[in-house]
Amino acid sequence: MTNQFINITMDKPIDKTKEVAIIGGGLAGLTAAVYISRNGKNVTIIEKSSEFGGRARTTMKDGFYFNQGPHALYADGLGSRILNELNVIYNGKKVDYTKYFVKDKEKIHQSPIKLSQLLATKLLKGFRGKIEIIRFLIKLNKMNLDGLQRISFQEWLDKSFKNSDSKDFVKMLGRISTYTYNAENLSAKLALNQIKTAVAGGVIYIDEGWQTLVDQLTDIAKRNGVKFVYGKNVDFIAQSYDNNGPNRQLKWKIRLSNNTAISYYNVIIATNPSHVYSLLKDNALVNPEFLSHLEKMNRPARVATLDIALSGLPNPNVYGAYGMDVPLYLSLHSEFAKLSVDGNGVLFHAIKYLDSSTELNPIQDKMELEGLLDMVQPGWRKMVVRQRFLPNMIASNTFLNNNKGFMENRPNMEVPGVDNLYIIGDWVGPDGMLADTSFASAKAVALKILSENKEIEIHDGKL
Template sequence: MVQRARLDAPQVAVIGGGYAGMACAVELVRKGARVAVFERASVMGGRARRVEKDGLSVDNGQHLLLGAYSETQRLLRHVGVRPSVFHSAPLDLYYPGKFRLTAASLPAPLHLAVGLLRAQGMDWSERRACLRFIQHLKAQRFRLPVHLTVSQLLDNATQPERLRRFLWEPLCVAALNTPAAEASARVFANVLRDTLAAGASASELLIPKIDLSELFPVPAARWLGRNGGQVYVTEAITEIVPHGPRYRLEGDPVSARRFDHVVVATAPYHATDLLAPFAALAPLVASIQALPYEPILTTYLQYDDSVRLPAPMIGAEGGLAQWFFDRGQTGGPAGLIAAVISARGPHLDIPKHEVELAIHNELETLLDRRLPPADSILTITEKRATFACRPQLARPGVKTAQRGIWLAGDYVDGPYPATIEGAVRAGVGCAQAVAGATKNDQQ
């Protein structure tokens, strides 16, 4: 249910039309606020958006969602996005000829136990070790020391090398975009708690059939328009200027407008430019500037329709690419393959055309066949795709020391790494904090 905004309702500006910003805006409008969203780009979605180049229309990186993404799915339903936009399947970690673990469609813990019974490339000691690891986490209620890395956690739980190589370390890099030797075990445990340890539906893979801009930001913008919100694209906000107890924005097309609250929902490295003029925010700016980052490289190869993977998603090891996605099996053009390399690695020091050739060769090895030349190839490297999810990393909260200035983004403090769900939860949490502050002011 949406509360219609009264004329005396607080005015809130949201700077950034990505997942966090749009989630915040939708939640604020639901609570009766008057909201304006400003996005500097022509395409909405922030770091999860559509890119059109060299004849290809693709996402700036291959993303997938999980059944455990409860807040994302709630808001998708609210703005009218139907579940049919996803290709959904049980969690399937498949390395052709080497390893396969598919969760069964059963309640926890049977989904994992039956999956392990059917697993390929695992002996009985490895199956027991996998169950023992989950029990190890459950015994600690998934609350791990803040200083622990994922590698140290795996050492403590005496996980076999094969499980580390094909299960835990790939899951760590895929979820946290941080190598296991550097990744936070506490955050990794949170991810496992809400997915693999929670049941088949929670660990279900949800691969969007449509691009990431159309998945949520664009439907959210339409919903905002129908419910009194305003969304501006190609409107770069360059400064937040105090105006008495309120704020005006340099770049706002309605120059006379004043806002009670401003939510900075940009990427963290853009947020600091907007926050720096406020003396009270100097420590916050320094902490954001200190955030470490990890890249994600995605190479799209458009082959003819004879090229098809044995599953919509397959793993690779020993080369550059870590995962291959067959977009033709999930609503995209037949023959479109996406190869993903998460986190830092030797690929960053190799010329782009050599990376693309290596990925083509690795795909031939995986499929055990010669492939025709790709009709088109597009490589997208997001050098600061996510923050590096390391132990004891200081992440800011949604509230700042400057009254009326708030943060939303996948980097703000929360239980999850920099994922779509993390961004959405940050946006919802920010909206709740703004609404709570407004209610206190009115009392």
């Protein structure tokens, strides 16, 4: 049985020319590899880490499955459809928000998930504000979002709501759905579409963490013959030709961090905007407007996350809490997914959505997250089995700056100015946000490579 994980440091010979190279072994890179390889193409994934999966990796500690912060699969999102296409099987439950609460001005209120609760809640002070929320929710599914790409979510909120409570409530929904604090830097179209997806189908927490998705995608790719190069970063790519004759073909020469050079006819970069920019900024053929856009996008949405495993649940009446006046989130993921070996463990994920315009203050951020736990789960400190604090984690690379009064579109998958070079990830293409965008852009590029004449359709559940 051949070992398809190739460590270049072992000086094992590899075929220098392949059909498709994918730089980055996260969800997007693995998904693209599966689509392309199952249609007969030779594919190699190059991953700088010793493990695949990127931010979707799950670690096992003290019998608990720790995702890197809270992960949720949108039941009606593009990601769930694409996973089904690829026969990736996962278990878990949809989140039931009956025991979720909203924090506002040091008080907690039951999350108003029903019409009667919206009308009765003291979270929204005035009757007019409640009516604004009800009208918003009724119109949401029929809302035409095409004209909202070039205005910020904050600008749309200011224009759409007269009542401050209703505005803050919808802003909170956007923050939770997009993992983004800075509403002034996010397009209204993306934010509202993400709220719509969340409200329509809800979210699923996955048994044993998102590593189950990573492992299955990796296994399918291996069975399809995908080769894996790991532990080496790509620090340079350039165009070249395979010969000097009339039928010469364009190749991309890739230089790895140990100065090994390998060549491929098609290259997909499945990393972040900063890395893509560093690889392409000196390439005179790449469209300069595209490079300028990349450079300005290099401000991802970040969160501070506190992941806590407990020996028991202090307050069984509260499964989660969201901050309306503060950018905080808390959810009992283990209530809806098996996240411990015995299936009985208690695992909370808490996050603070970070403001990109202010300096980090990890000590203060951790105190705020602990304070939210104190409010809704008093006594939790005595029941801690393990906790992990990640003070500055990238939640999404889709963070679009407001440039001279308008929002910019996310970049397309094809790098303009050159041939056979593509980008994919949670910041690429027109569809979805977060992991949904990673899956969608991966499929779109795969279909593009497989057939220039084939119509790319990522919504019909078919190849």
